[in-house]
Amino acid sequence: MKTTITVNGQARALDLDPRTTLLDALREELDLKGTKKGCDHGQCGACTVLVNGVRINSCLSLAVMHDGDAVTTIEGVGTPDALHPIQQAFLKEDAFQCGYCTPGQICSTLGMLKEVADNWPSQATEDLAAKIELTDAEIRERMSGNLCRCSAYPQILAAIRSVAEAGA
Amino acid sequence: MRPFTYERATDVEGAVRAVAGNPDARFLAGGTNLLDLMKLEIERPTHLVDVGRLPLSAIEATAEGGLRIGAMATNSQVAADAQVRALYPVLVQAIVAGGSAQLRNKASVGGNLVQRTRCPYFYDTTKPCNKRVAGSGCSAIDGLNRSAAILGASEHCVATHPSDMAVALSALGAAVETVGAKGQTRSLSVDALHRLPGDTPQIETELTAGELITAVVLPPPPAGGQVYRKARDRASYAGGLAMAAVAGNQVALGGVALKPWRALKTEAALAAGASPSEAAKAELADAEDLGRNGFKITLTARLAAAAITQAQGGEA
Numbered sequence: 001m002k003t004t005i006t007v008n009g010q011a012r013a014l015d016l017d018p019r020t021t022l023l024d025a026l027r028e029e030l031d032l033k034g035t036k037k038g039c040d041h042g043q044c045g046a047c048t049v050l051v052n053g054v055r056i057n058s059c060l061s062l063a064v065m066h067d068g069d070a071v072t073t074i075e076g077v078g079t080p081d082a083l084h085p086i087q088q089a090f091l092k093e094d095a096f097q098c099g100y101c102t103p104g105q106i107c108s109t110l111g112m113l114k115e116v117a118d119n120w121p122s123q124a125t126e127d128l129a130a131k132i133e134l135t136d137a138e139i140r141e142r143m144s145g146n147l148c149r150c151s152a153y154p155q156i157l158a159a160i161r162s163v164a165e166a167g168a
Numbered sequence: 169m170r171p172f173t174y175e176r177a178t179d180v181e182g183a184v185r186a187v188a189g190n191p192d193a194r195f196l197a198g199g200t201n202l203l204d205l206m207k208l209e210i211e212r213p214t215h216l217v218d219v220g221r222l223p224l225s226a227i228e229a230t231a232e233g234g235l236r237i238g239a240m241a242t243n244s245q246v247a248a249d250a251q252v253r254a255l256y257p258v259l260v261q262a263i264v265a266g267g268s269a270q271l272r273n274k275a276s277v278g279g280n281l282v283q284r285t286r287c288p289y290f291y292d293t294t295k296p297c298n299k300r301v302a303g304s305g306c307s308a309i310d311g312l313n314r315s316a317a318i319l320g321a322s323e324h325c326v327a328t329h330p331s332d333m334a335v336a337l338s339a340l341g342a343a344v345e346t347v348g349a350k351g352q353t354r355s356l357s358v359d360a361l362h363r364l365p366g367d368t369p370q371i372e373t374e375l376t377a378g379e380l381i382t383a384v385v386l387p388p389p390p391a392g393g394q395v396y397r398k399a400r401d402r403a404s405y406a407g408g409l410a411m412a413a414v415a416g417n418q419v420a421l422g423g424v425a426l427k428p429w430r431a432l433k434t435e436a437a438l439a440a441g442a443s444p445s446e447a448a449k450a451e452l453a454d455a456e457d458l459g460r461n462g463f464k465i466t467l468t469a470r471l472a473a474a475a476i477t478q479a480q481g482g483e484a
Binding site: 001017018019021040041042045048054055056057060061062064065067108111112115118119120121122123125128129140141142144145146 | 169171172173174176196199200203204207216218220244247248253254257260261264265267268269270271273274404405
């Protein structure tokens with residue numbers, strides 16, 4: 001089935017079996033291996049990408065559902081020579097060990113900071129009428145869809161906090 | 169995943185026709201539940217009709233002073249909406265208690281209502297399950313039934329409905345609007361949407377073949393406080409063992425049955441002057457302990473009492 005998806009700013013024409021998930025299209029058809037397959041059931045967040053600026057699990061979406069959409073993967077966030085501030089912060093704070101969950105963590109962080117800027121509430125939001133304050137409890141709650149089996153959570157929190165404070 | 173064909177619907181009538189005419193066709197909205205179940209071959213549609221881009225995502229005020237929420241609005245859009253936050257905080261709290269941000273960004277309101285149970289035996293294709301294979305038996309009744317229903321179950325099924333959002337919608341007295349196979353529209357209350365298992369647990373809702381939920385309609389909020397509480401094994405991103413939604417004098421429970429459970433006995437007890445604790449216990453007088461889920465009876469009563477107390481302005 002013919003599908004065109006704009007991936008990291010480039011229109012990519014694909015001809016896919018409808019069963020192909022967005023995750024598999026990115027990895028196997030477009031050779032963008034930065035997006036990781038962890039559980040493949042929406043439980044771990046390793047496959048998190050941005051679709052039209054919003055974070056989703058790419059394993060729980062069919063590529064054909066995204067005809068005309070704009071997808072950002074970790075390859076579109078930064079390059080080894082020009083790291084995104086979030087990538088720099090993860091390095092500086094030592095926010096990973098094996099690194100497998102890291103692309104998902106970073107894409108998720110990008111989406112999360114936009115959600116906070118847009119004042120979307122979370123379970124940690126006490127006052128639905130107030131402007132959201134990005135407390136540690138808010139960051140932890142908002143990042144709960146991204147698991148890290150090396151348990152680098154304190155460092156991930158520190159990295160996100162440093163980026164959020166620098167951007168504020 | 170089994171092979172299937174895919175089409176993107178361009179209008180509601182066409183979508184409904186495509187699904188109504190093919191018993192193995194399914195609507196696809198966000199896909200967060202359906203695609204997961206298709207990977208496990210629990211759902212095996214041969215045709216998917218993608219309704220995700222139908223123009224059904226608006227959130228609008230109704231003439232009655234409530235809101236109409238399009239069925240294709242994402243869970244996140246509803247929780248972020250200024251009107252929803254101002255009028256129905258219990259709905260916002262319920263939505264953000266469900267899933268992860270990534271799932272809520274994709275999952276639709278309509279899909280949330282018709283998502284399927286998380287009973288471990290429904291997911292275990294090596295075990296009997298009357299929901300998955302009608303007539304095969306229920307493995308949960310004598311099995312690992314810690315999360316199983318305590319109200320409204322049958323000898324054929326003791327599963328629970330997993331939605332947080334639906335519990336708040338029940339407490340708020342919401343209704344769904346649908347379009348049926350012949351293009352006819354109807355409205356039915358969220359409380360009337362889901363069925364109890366009885367002897368046909370494989371039939372989960374009152375929706376007919378091809379009938380599509382197009383909107384959720386909220387009546388004006390009842391007077392009084394609104395609170396959503398959820399008890400679970402982790403602090404975040406886990407299904408609920410017990411949920412309670414309170415909107416004024418209206419109370420609904422979650423995690424207790426195969427549908428969001430409007431707690432009419434609790435409401436009657438409150439109206440008769442009972443304490444929150446007595447009123448919560450009234451609903452659970454007939455609750456059944458299957459062996460491993462008995463703790464949910466106490467947990468649900470305490471959680472509901474705390475939510476009622478909090479909604480009344482007390483410390484809980």
